[in-house]
Amino acid sequence: MKNSVGREIPRELIEQGWQPYQGKDAYNGTEFQKVGPKIKVADQGSEEKVLNSIEEAIRACGLKDGMTLSFHHHFRDGDYIVETVMREIVRLGFRDMKLACSSIGSAAPIVADCIETGVVTGLTTSGIRDRIGEAVSHGKLKDIAILRTHGGRIRAIEQGKIHIDVAFVGAPSCDAYGNASGKGGKSNCGSLSYAEIDVMYADQVVVITDTLVPFPNKPSHIEGIYVDYVVEVNEIGNPKKIASAAARMTTNPKDLMIAEDCVRVMRALPYFVDGFSFQTGVGGPSIATTIFLREHLKELGIKIGWIVGGVSTHMVNLMKEGLVGCIADVQDFDLGAIESLGTDPRHFDISVSEYANPFNKGAFINKLDFVILSALEIDTDFNVNVLTGSDGVLRGAAGGHPDTAACAKCCIIVTPLVRGRIPTVCDRVVTVTTAGDSIDVLVTDHGIAVNPLRQDLIKHLNAAGIEHVDIHTLRDKAYSIVGQPDDIQFEDRVVAIVEARDGTVMDVVRQVKPFSISED
Amino acid sequence: MISTDRKNRLRRSMMFLSAQRPNLIRDSYLFAPDSLIFDLEDAVAENQKDSARFSLYHAIKNIDYHGVERLVRINALDTPHWQEDIRVSVAAGIDGIRIAKCESAQDVHTVETAVAAAEEEFGRPIGSVLLMAALESPLAVLNALEISKASPRMFGIALSGGDFRRCMRTTGKGGGVDMFTARGLMVLSARAAGVQCFDTVYTDLDDLEGFEKETQLIKHMGFDGKSIVNPRQIKIVHKVFAPSQEEIQEAERVMIAIRENAEKGIGIFQMDGKMLDIAFMEGAERTIALAKASGLYKGDL
Numbered sequence: 153m154k155n156s157v158g159r160e161i162p163r164e165l166i167e168q169g170w171q172p173y174q175g176k177d178a179y180n181g182t183e184f185q186k187v188g189p190k191i192k193v194a195d196q197g198s199e200e201k202v203l204n205s206i207e208e209a210i211r212a213c214g215l216k217d218g219m220t221l222s223f224h225h226h227f228r229d230g231d232y233i234v235e236t237v238m239r240e241i242v243r244l245g246f247r248d249m250k251l252a253c254s255s256i257g258s259a260a261p262i263v264a265d266c267i268e269t270g271v272v273t274g275l276t277t278s279g280i281r282d283r284i285g286e287a288v289s290h291g292k293l294k295d296i297a298i299l300r301t302h303g304g305r306i307r308a309i310e311q312g313k314i315h316i317d318v319a320f321v322g323a324p325s326c327d328a329y330g331n332a333s334g335k336g337g338k339s340n341c342g343s344l345s346y347a348e349i350d351v352m353y354a355d356q357v358v359v360i361t362d363t364l365v366p367f368p369n370k371p372s373h374i375e376g377i378y379v380d381y382v383v384e385v386n387e388i389g390n391p392k393k394i395a396s397a398a399a400r401m402t403t404n405p406k407d408l409m410i411a412e413d414c415v416r417v418m419r420a421l422p423y424f425v426d427g428f429s430f431q432t433g434v435g436g437p438s439i440a441t442t443i444f445l446r447e448h449l450k451e452l453g454i455k456i457g458w459i460v461g462g463v464s465t466h467m468v469n470l471m472k473e474g475l476v477g478c479i480a481d482v483q484d485f486d487l488g489a490i491e492s493l494g495t496d497p498r499h500f501d502i503s504v505s506e507y508a509n510p511f512n513k514g515a516f517i518n519k520l521d522f523v524i525l526s527a528l529e530i531d532t533d534f535n536v537n538v539l540t541g542s543d544g545v546l547r548g549a550a551g552g553h554p555d556t557a558a559c560a561k562c563c564i565i566v567t568p569l570v571r572g573r574i575p576t577v578c579d580r581v582v583t584v585t586t587a588g589d590s591i592d593v594l595v596t597d598h599g600i601a602v603n604p605l606r607q608d609l610i611k612h613l614n615a616a617g618i619e620h621v622d623i624h625t626l627r628d629k630a631y632s633i634v635g636q637p638d639d640i641q642f643e644d645r646v647v648a649i650v651e652a653r654d655g656t657v658m659d660v661v662r663q664v665k666p667f668s669i670s671e672d
Numbered sequence: 673m674i675s676t677d678r679k680n681r682l683r684r685s686m687m688f689l690s691a692q693r694p695n696l697i698r699d700s701y702l703f704a705p706d707s708l709i710f711d712l713e714d715a716v717a718e719n720q721k722d723s724a725r726f727s728l729y730h731a732i733k734n735i736d737y738h739g740v741e742r743l744v745r746i747n748a749l750d751t752p753h754w755q756e757d758i759r760v761s762v763a764a765g766i767d768g769i770r771i772a773k774c775e776s777a778q779d780v781h782t783v784e785t786a787v788a789a790a791e792e793e794f795g796r797p798i799g800s801v802l803l804m805a806a807l808e809s810p811l812a813v814l815n816a817l818e819i820s821k822a823s824p825r826m827f828g829i830a831l832s833g834g835d836f837r838r839c840m841r842t843t844g845k846g847g848g849v850d851m852f853t854a855r856g857l858m859v860l861s862a863r864a865a866g867v868q869c870f871d872t873v874y875t876d877l878d879d880l881e882g883f884e885k886e887t888q889l890i891k892h893m894g895f896d897g898k899s900i901v902n903p904r905q906i907k908i909v910h911k912v913f914a915p916s917q918e919e920i921q922e923a924e925r926v927m928i929a930i931r932e933n934a935e936k937g938i939g940i941f942q943m944d945g946k947m948l949d950i951a952f953m954e955g956a957e958r959t960i961a962l963a964k965a966s967g968l969y970k971g972d973l
Contacts, residue, residue: 403877405703405903597702633698 157535157587159659162646170649171656176558176589179510179654187312190355192380200328202364202382206240209358209381215241218248219317222354224346225255225279226322226334226483230393233322233360234260236385242271250274250295252314254305254346254504255549258282259393267292276314278302279549280539288647289545291663297648299539299546299585299661302346302482303508303515303555304653309353310511313655319354321347321374322388326361330379331372334484334501335494337363339391342463342484342493343501344373351378362388371494373501399464399486401443402436406597410566411440414524414595419448420616421609423521423561427457427477431517431556432524434464434485437566441524442466449475460507460516461552463489463499471498480516482507482552508555510653515559517552523560525553527567529581532623534588534603536565537581539650542574544640544664546648550585555653557590562609565591569598575630575637577623582640584659585650598629641665678767679802679827681741682706682965683868684897685909686830688745690715692724697731703903706965707741712757713748713772721753725760732764741767743804746783748773755786761801762790768802768827773835775812780805780822787825804828804870808835813854820865829862830899831855833872848886859894868896877902887912914966915959923959926952927973 153161155172166172203209221241223234234253239262241249247270255278256263264283266272273294278301280288288297300308308314323344324337334344339362351357351374358381359374368376402408414437418424430445432438443466449455459467460480465488470476478498484490492499508517517523528548529537536557539548557563567576577596592609594601601623602610613620642662652658687705689696691712700708710731716724732742744761746769747753761769771783783803791798803825807813813836820829831854837843842850855871862869871890874883887898887909898909915923925943930953933941940949963969 403904408904409703598699 155657156589157533157584157658159584159657161657162660165646165649165657165660173587173652173654173656173658176587178656182511182654184311184511186310187315187353189316189353192356201330201376201379202328202384204383206237206358206360206383206385207244209383210240210244212381213318213356213358215246215318217246218250220250220252220274220315222252222316222319222350223254223256224321224344224350225253225257226341226344226346227259227339227389227394229257229259230339230390231259231322232385232387232389233320235262236360237320238262238266238271242266247271248273251277252305252316253277254302254350255279255551256281256284260284270294276300276305276308278305278551280546281548285546289540289661289664291643291645291647293647296646298651299550299648300651301508301550301554301653302504302552303510303517304651304655306349306505306509307511307653307655308651309349310505310509311655316350316354317356319347319350319357321351321357321359323359323361323374324388325363325365325369326359326382327365327367327369327376328382329367330357330359330374330376330382331367331369332359332361332374332379333369333372335490336365336369337361337388339387339389339394340490341394342490343481345482345501345504345507347374348503349505356380358383360385360388362386395484395490396486398488399434399439399466401466402440404436406568407436408440410437410568410595410597411444413600414441414564414566415444415448416616416618417564417593417595417600417613418445418522418562420618421562421612426454428454428521429458429460429519430456430522430524431459431461431520431560433462433526435526435566438524438526439464439466441566442470446470446473446475460502460520461556463493465489468492468496468499471496480507508552508559508653510555510558517556517559520556520560521562523556523563525557525563525565525586527565527576529576529578530565530567530591530594531578531581531588532627534591534594534623535581535584536586536588536591537583539585540583540661542582542637542640543667544582544642546661548585550650554586554590554658557586558653562592563590564593564595566595569596569626569630570634573634575627575634577626577630579627579636583650583661587652587658594623594626596626599626601626641668680868682897682961683741683828683870684913684962684965685900685906686743686870686897687900687903687906688715688873690724691728691731691744692716692720694727697727698735700903701737701740703906705740705900705903705906706897707743708737709743709745709770709899710766711745712753713745721747721757725756729760729764732766743768743770745770745772745806749779749782754783758783758786759790759793762787762796763794765796766801768804770830771803771805772832773808773812774805774819775809776815777818777822780819780826784823784825799825801825802827804830806830806832807854807858808832809839810836810854813857816858816861817864820861820867826865826867828868828870828896829858830870831858831872834875836872848889855890855893855895863894869894871895871898873899873901874905875901877904880904880908884908884912910966913962914968915963917968919959920963920969923956923963924969924971924973926956927960930956
């Protein structure tokens with residue numbers, strides 16, 4: 153059976169109850185019953201939840217083979233939590249564990265070993281990279297991995313599709329009763345939004361910190377009412393890799409050109425009025441876009457109403473200049489953003505449910521005007537891949553990409569036309585992570601293309617004299633520069649499901665075949 | 673014969689790029705400089721000259737540069753490289769050659785002879801490859817007039833500040849006073865010879881403000897454009913060289929009035945109290961050409 157982006161959904165998945173993706177608005181009006189965690193009532197006579205070691209916490213939780221553990225990715229490449237916990241899991245001889253991560257990257261190579269040895273047999277995450285991505289793509293994980301969007305992950309937790317037995321939450325500071333914060337410690341990360349829903353739905357919660365502070369640690373991002381145990385360790389992470397001094401402004405002239413064109417497109421659209429809302433990431437063109445917005449806002453005498461999502465110093469600076477009303481923060485990319493969060497009342501954190509959950513009563517991004525996103529690949533149907541590389545191996549993150557693209561009034565993809573010898577604009581992306589029905593405009597260094605579904609945008613760009621071409625023209629240009637690559641060879645076995653934000657199947661990722669040179 | 677259009681085309685921004693770097697030569701036309709200068713000289717290491725020529729040849733043969741002029745900076749005449757540089761450039765179909773460290777009219781003649789031989793060897797129209805000279809020493813600057821007049825292929829001369837400053841034993845920290853005489857002599861010589869004149873590169877890429885100031889200075893001195901080393905500088909040069917709306921409207925009115933009066937058989941006439949004749953046509957035409965290149969003029973002229 154094919155879904156609405158033309159991807160074949162294997163029969164065995166349909167038989168297991170998976171539904172094909174039917175478009176970004178197909179779930180409107182859905183009703184469902186939320187699940188709840190099993191709570192062990194606190195011992196009223198005990199004033200502390202502190203245990204001496206992670207091993208003690210594992211034993212106190214009554215961890216068993218086959219249970220699901222959750223982790224957040226706020227410490228990014230500086231994270232020591234996953235590595236530390238998994239080392240204990242291995243040492244204590246557990247098997248068949250399932251991991252539910254908001255994202256996982258290069259910081260925990262031990263997870264790749266655990267996949268190879270069967271200590272870990274299940275995985276759901278939004279991002280997957282390096283050795284872990286290779287292990288899954290080479291078919292080492294026993295279960296099929298499920299790749300979820302940030303919003304989709306929260307939906308899955310609230311629907312009970314992900315049941316977290318124990319949430320291990322790394323926190324820069326925490327008191328002995330479990331009030332935890334992303335600030336106030338040695339390795340601050342700012343907001344802890346990716347953990348906030350986990351702790352509400354996990355049966356048991358262990359906070360791991362390297363900075364134990366007096367009760368009450370308020371304001372806290374994680375409330376002690378959800379926390380069973382607290383463990384103090386020497387280091388929760390490497391502060392240098394958790395947050396850089398400041399996300400760097402690119403000097404790459406092509407990135408700058410793309411960013412300038414992106415801002416020109418934004419300005420030509422009717423959403424570019426006083427109080428508009430905006431989201432972007434920290435890639436080269438994205439930060440440049442944020443910076444280039446400044447002069448246009450000043451020239452027109454307007455300001456951005458609110459920014460949502462991941463936050464960098466550049467956004468904070470715009471707010472300080474009075475060009476942004478407020479920032480709804482789910483993740484902080486650098487020290488300037490961390491410092492500002494909670495210090496300036498206009499800069500506050502929101503949970504990932506409030507940010508992007510499609511199955512609540514209205515997330516922030518439902519009201520978003522512009523989102524600027526990147527792409528590894530985009531095809532002539534505007535489907536985007538941000539998950540698999542040109543070799544078919546998992547090396548990316550869906551993150552909030554499909555969530556924000558689906559919701560924003562205008563989603564702009566900024567990307568170079570080719571990267572090295574790899575065409576970005578192509579006939580068919582390897583993996584669809586974000587459906588073409590969510591993507592409105594593509595800005596490359598070789599030109600701009602607008603999704604024909606958005607004739608309204610085309611009219612505005614024409615009126616503003618902004619040149620744009622059919623996306624097929626950009627594809628032809630890309631192929632004329634680097635050639636058209638052969639299709640990647642895959643085995644039949646499905647190693648991962650790319651879940652749409654509403655829980656349907658957007659695409660599947662199959663096991664990669666060992667590389668061989670074709671005969672012809 | 674070389675058409676005057678080709679010789680006199682707009683050259684506000686002439687961007688250097690190493691002929692050895694595929695990622696640069698692949699699509700640098702995207703930044704829309706007026707001219708690209710593929711460098712075989714200083715940007716290419718001594719033992720990489722051949723591979724750079726190979727890249728250059730295939731790039732020029734295969735890539736559509738969308739109307740951006742393609743020049744090659746060849747190695748200096750006291751090196752073993754310059755003759756092969758010329759053969760490859762001419763064979764590939766380059767628009768023109770920039771002669772590095774040109775000191776005299778004789779240097780131009782030497783290059784011209786080699787270029788003509790290459791045109792013959794590779795079946796290109798004789799006289800089709802343009803020449804420009806980089807003046808890099810005090811002697812070269814003092815010979816600016818004879819160099820500018822040395823060949824009908826010559827379209828311009830360019831100051832090369834790095835070497836010139838080394839010769840003059842100055843640092844460039846004096847706000848350009850060390851190059852003032854050289855710039856003045858060069859622009860004067862170029863105008864006297866009827867060729868274009870280009871200013872040197874500005875190497876502090878982060879100081880865009882200083883770059884803009886220097887560009888304004890050389891524009892007011894009469895230079896036609898500036899050598900640049902980074903795409904970020906292109907927009908600034910084009911902005912500085914762009915005529916104002918008043919200048920464009922004035923030029924448009926002048927051109928129309930001269931034409932209309934000429935049809936009526938009137939050579940000299942008054943407009944807004946100023947005497948106008950055919951001598952004003954060239955300036956007005958240049959203003960409109962600049963306005964078109966800057967995207968500021970959409971009229972019919």
